[in-house]
Amino acid sequence: MSLRDHLIARIDADGPMSVADYMNECLLNPKYGYYTTRDPLGAAGDFITAPEISQMFGELLGLSLAQSWLDQGSPAPFTLAELGPGRGTLMADLLRATKSVPGFHAAAQIVLVEASPTLQAAQQQALAGYAVQWEDTVSSLPDTPLWLVANEFFDALPIRQFLRDGDGWREKRVGLQQGQLAFGLGHSTPQPALDQRMDDTQDGDLVEFCETAAPILATVAKRISTHGGAALIVDYGDWRALGDTLQALRSHKSTDPLDDPGQADLTAHVDFEALAQVAQAAGCAYSRVTPQGVFLERLGITTRAQTLAKQLNGPALDNLIAAHQRLTHPEEMGNLFKVLGLYPDQTTPPPGLNA
Numbered sequence: 254m255s256l257r258d259h260l261i262a263r264i265d266a267d268g269p270m271s272v273a274d275y276m277n278e279c280l281l282n283p284k285y286g287y288y289t290t291r292d293p294l295g296a297a298g299d300f301i302t303a304p305e306i307s308q309m310f311g312e313l314l315g316l317s318l319a320q321s322w323l324d325q326g327s328p329a330p331f332t333l334a335e336l337g338p339g340r341g342t343l344m345a346d347l348l349r350a351t352k353s354v355p356g357f358h359a360a361a362q363i364v365l366v367e368a369s370p371t372l373q374a375a376q377q378q379a380l381a382g383y384a385v386q387w388e389d390t391v392s393s394l395p396d397t398p399l400w401l402v403a404n405e406f407f408d409a410l411p412i413r414q415f416l417r418d419g420d421g422w423r424e425k426r427v428g429l430q431q432g433q434l435a436f437g438l439g440h441s442t443p444q445p446a447l448d449q450r451m452d453d454t455q456d457g458d459l460v461e462f463c464e465t466a467a468p469i470l471a472t473v474a475k476r477i478s479t480h481g482g483a484a485l486i487v488d489y490g491d492w493r494a495l496g497d498t499l500q501a502l503r504s505h506k507s508t509d510p511l512d513d514p515g516q517a518d519l520t521a522h523v524d525f526e527a528l529a530q531v532a533q534a535a536g537c538a539y540s541r542v543t544p545q546g547v548f549l550e551r552l553g554i555t556t557r558a559q560t561l562a563k564q565l566n567g568p569a570l571d572n573l574i575a576a577h578q579r580l581t582h583p584e585e586m587g588n589l590f591k592v593l594g595l596y597p598d599q600t601t602p603p604p605g606l607n608a
Contacts, residue, residue, distance in 0.1 A: 336469075414461050
């Protein structure tokens with residue numbers, strides 16, 4: 254049996270499912286799920302993330318968090334956490350860059366929030382020599398000051414999609430058409446969670462809503478507002494989501510989200526406004542959403558690239574130049590990806606961000 258067969262049987266029995274349920278099955282099904290059955294990263298996988306492009310990315314995020322820790326009085330102990338840490342590359346680069354920050358490593362309890370056994374094994378290898386704790390959920394994070402990074406984590410959380418229909422919304426669903434998976438629409442119903450979107454949408458507009466993001470972010474924000482700390486959230490998206498952004502990536506190429514379920518990575522753009530509102534409700538301050546390129550330039554990525562370049566030549570130098578451009582150029586990742594910082598009220602945002 255394949256995941257497609259499983260989904261068809263489920264729809265036959267229970268009727269059409271939400272896009273969120275479909276994403277959840279495709280990504281996390283224990284037997285067939287995309288994340289539970291493989292390492293999706295890098296050249297041999299389906300996509301490549303910023304830490305895999307260059308060590309500079311993790312180094313600069315690490316120095317931003319470490320300076321924030323110093324600015325808040327160097328509390329000890331504290332939790333140094335990452336959500337969805339991939340192969341552990343970002344955390345390894347972060348730790349290497351911060352080893353000379355007085356007291357930082359001694360005070361840090363490293364926690365990785367990761368559900369995939371395949372990726373946990375890769376993280377263990379990347380972080381050999383460090384004491385690392387793994388948790389399945391953010392609710393298991395210790396009740397201590399928290400410095401956290403989440404790079405391309407929220408984009409993989411399941412979304413629901415709604416089409417504006419007068420004063421109501423029709424949910425986009427995955428059902429069957431002639432025995433094949435197909436998108437359709439449910440009946441028009443009120444959606445109180447989308448009341449605020451009545452002002453900026455019209456009939457036929459599609460709005461995405463991620464139910465699972467709020468409790469995760471609320472837990473992180475509450476830890477920071479109560480105990481101190483900061484979070485750097487890096488993802489693609491914008492201040493307010495509008496339109497269909499669901500996409501499937503397989504072998505570094507876009508594909509139909511309904512083709513070969515469980516064989517492609519499914520993601521959607523992040524609504525940073527929704528995250529900021531959750532943080533504020535939890536008593537946490539948030540920074541302006543800043544393009545990744547601007548954030549990295551403020552932290553000195555060009556100077557860092559020039560330092561690394563002095564030791565390189567030939568293809569290695571070419572790769573460094575290409576990596577710098579890919580991370581920062583407005584037409585590559587520089588504008589598509591954004592950074593949101595969380596920090597306690599009455600303190601300053603992590604370096605690279607403005608209040």
